[in-house]
Amino acid sequence: MSRARLVITAVVVEGRTHADVAAQYGLSRSWVTRLVARYRAEGPAAFEARSRRPNTTPTAISPEVVELVVNLRSELAAQGLDAGPHTICWHLAQRHQITVSPATVRRRLVELGLVEANPKKRPRSSYTRFEADLPNECWQSDFCRWALADGSTVEVITWLDDCSRYALSVTAHRRITGPIAAATFDHTCADHGIPASTLTDNAMVYTTRLSGGKGGRNALESRLAALGVAQKNSKPNCPTTCGKVERFQQTLKKWLKARTPPHSLDQLQTQIDEFTRTYNHHRPHRSLGRSTPAAAYTRLPKATPHQNSDRTHYRVRRDRIDKSGTVTIRHNGKLHHIGIGRAHKHTPVILLVDGTHTRVIDHTTGELLRQPHLDPTRDHQPRHKN
Template structure:
């Protein structure tokens, strides 16, 4: 007969029956491997509840003196339901503001939210100790700036917000809504903050083209933002590429801005309406919202607190230097179109052909002139020069003060743009300075920038125009037979075979009627030292001038067909040019050693 296995409850019942049968409790406790007090507990539970009293009971205490008060738990849940984006730290702070003393711990608030299913269970993130945190010791030492999108407008476009935060206090100094985040719009927002708050010591940004030109191709240059920082003594710092955590403070501000002000696909009718909503959020963020990164202090308290020596620095701060026209001198007033005077001798202009507009502009230092959102490249050499603009909806001409044409290009302006230019000080223009080409004329010209390899691209075709023109803006004239390369000085540099047929020249993008062919440039001259074998090398072609001229410094003139070698002013050698290699240097590399005469 096999042994039967008894459950725990059955063993307890047998122990109780033995005790009730008269067996000493000490002997029963030893037999079942428990203490004598446990036998007494089993007997008391059996006497009170019968056999059900021998079941396992919970060890949970009936009273927990340190359990959070139910009213506090209800307050936390109510705050969470009213503000779904508030976390445990913010809820703990708000509970303290509402008189809960002492406020519950952050972990306690989190358990309350989990117990009431107000937050989902998420895996633990990276530990805070793993991040390298840094902060400037005083306000106005460093600003962090960036650009964020997500501002949806009723017309289907998306506006941007130029943002800036003080590194020490987290005070928002810039929150400007712009329709397009161009370099000038970003600098206008930056200049307005400088005018309001003063000059910070440093500004930290990412590597966007609005902030830095160090990655601009083909040559790095200084952008307007860097110029403003340089002229006002502000150190402009940029993050390492692809490291957004360096500007983590302003990136965290973007998360709050998008989550609490621009969430749920909110659509604004105008940019002004979006700016008003952002201003309300910034006011709450600066003055009524505790910041967890600064021990739940308010950003305004840290930004405006008195700092020893700060008033003296602001008193002796240099005058703010900004480019002209960056900030409006007065609030813009609504413009009205100029009154049109009826003249009996005037000619009625058809509405199908808008009246052209003429205006005067000064070329900026960058050489990139803007006419009603259309950019016209004129080059830094014309910086500060007043020019006359003749423009309609088809063509745009740039003229000098005496009427000489500098450049012509296709116009991208609409009738509304012309009306705006007319209201901004423009005048009705006369006939175009460049007559329309005859229908049979096929010659056109385009502007191109020569790349570092000496090539250009026209209609998808790569054309080599020469290394000496690398980086220059040249004018290419095509007539279907020949291709003329004209440099910035207006001189003819090269004549090549046209790669396009005459019928395809008129379909080139940005093509315009060609101007007359300029005279050829003067033949370039270079210097060479004759080797001991009596030879020189010019443009990839070796020329033997004779051993009698060894160690002499000679001058070489090159044109499209011939190479002429001169000793002083006397020609000593002339040969046909057989190489198409461009000149790379014009001066002789070697020094001439002359023996003492004896």
Template sequence: MGPEVAAAVAAKHRGDCVNVAAFCAQQGLSRKSFYKYLARFAASGVSGFYPDSRRPHACPTAVSSVVEDLIVLARKRLEDQGWDAGANSIVYWLLDHPAEWPVTMHGVPSRSTINRVLKRRGLLVLVPRRAPSRHRRRFEAAHPNTRWQMDGFEYTLASGAIVVVLHLVDDCSRMDLACHAARSENSQDVWAAFAGAVQRYGLPAQLLTDNGTAFSGRRRGWTSTLETNANVLGVHHFTSSVGHPQTCGKVERAHQTCLKWLRKRPPAQDLAQLQDLLDRYREHYNHRRRHQHLDGLTPAQRYELGPKDQPGPATTAPVYVTRRIVAKNGSIGIEGVLVGVSKKVASQEVLVIHRGRHLAIFIGNNLIREITLTVAKGGYQRIAKASPKS
């Protein structure tokens, strides 16, 4: 509507003498339309000149207030527990809590619907969209145990002391293989964390770490304990480029999730209490927290799907990890066979990693012997290949 028509309608409503027929003929407007606007102006004033909203009075498919409240509740519970609370996480939470839904409700809202609800409630955190990188190359292991990633992050105890959590994840399934509380990032605790993961999940084909001294000394002209032991076990150990943490991006991202969860709980008093917290975190993360990247599966579900990779040459022999006490005569029993170790380490506990007839024996993080079993009369091990270590 032009200003001429608006002014004529207002004048007519005011009581001025307006030749409606002549004015409409001049403006190319029907008298019916003129009187329609006159009636609208009398009822609504100037706003009557604007067209009415075409929005329907009712929308049967609109999200009800009950559903909106459930979406907000899901987000609050995820945040209170220290987990990610985005739209995908809310979808998985609603799927895992069917008892929260009314009986008459079917299915769960879509990701876009959840984002609209959060925006209406003022709960949507807007993040600037980053420009895609043309030089970014994503890589991912095809099978569980093909590649493990290992790194550590710092944690502050209630006393103010700073300790380290050694974190180990599976590249393919995102399985949290180990969260080991340690006084520092040292070679002994690094090996203990790796050996504990091997005891639970077997040996990987590859191990990826950064260039920390507890992980690798290759670039400094020496060999770390982890590198030595991995080589003995047939695990290919390699490191990221210097100053390029993106290579270990999966374990770096896992640090963020773990730290966010820990911050929602009171600080641990000591390493034992921290380890208890980390064990609780791993149980929920591996068995209850679904991942968008894994098509809604938990890490444990994806890990069990397999097929699991193995180190060294292709073989179907499983890997076993056991602990033994060395007898006074310097031997231990493995698969009904006495294996000679050394009388010097009598009464000490050793960690044995064996696959088929091949054994690697450790005390702490030191390799004591590498042996291939050959059974002789009397059941005592005669060493076919042995590598005593100091």
């Protein structure tokens, strides 16, 4: 028997007071009064449980708006663009002058089965976030692979502004090499100015710092040092340090996946250029307060490199003269040969490198064998230059 039936029976049949029944069952007197009045007006129907749903919902969105939400969700997803609640709300406001909260949009998407749960996704609160204060204060860079229609793999390198998320340069190549990384950096500087610093992972096209010191600076490292640009690299096996450019590449791949696979590198570059225009100028970014990267990049002054009084690269190398009497050294990522003489073949040596000036010393006797000033334009260094 329901408690409502007990209450009504106690009042109507037993003749007890409302206050007495309310005290016995732990109820309010006003609720007992309303229940008895309902019984006298409706009879046994008063015993049935009633919904607590309000008669009106002033904040509910109309079926027409729900249809717009669903259409925007499908349209954005088909284009490979972000189709989350915040983005949908932005498009509703910009294109239809309709204001809806992201929470309301998300509820409707969940009710319609349009949201896929992802319980394994790492929570945003677990990340240590950082952000440059000014455009050009820090550029992030990384490269990823993409497949053409014939199944061949190419690589895409990105330079992204950390402060504004502005995609400064996104270009496709057969393979990313050290010279290509340096060349894309130079082209980006020509278009947008020189940054104060760069942030990349430890790929050999960006840095040789984990190569054991054998190769010296590569082309990009030498270029950054010459310009006074601070070079920063993430810890090994820590991709979240470069999370902004990593996330950009995920967005790019999602957009490319929604399109016809390109048959050539030029076709892929055309698609990338189209995406870059959309990303920079027409796609709202959540971390920028729903502003576009282009607007964020242009509204603040640009940072510039800090003055660096000592840009010379010093290093010490141990090597052995080969059978032809030559020892090799890398400069700007290129290998150069220094002739010592066949009389010294197989001799262990120490190379003291001071920028382009190198001292070759016999490891056993301490004799100075040669001290050439490196000519970066020549592979084999002339013997007469010391």
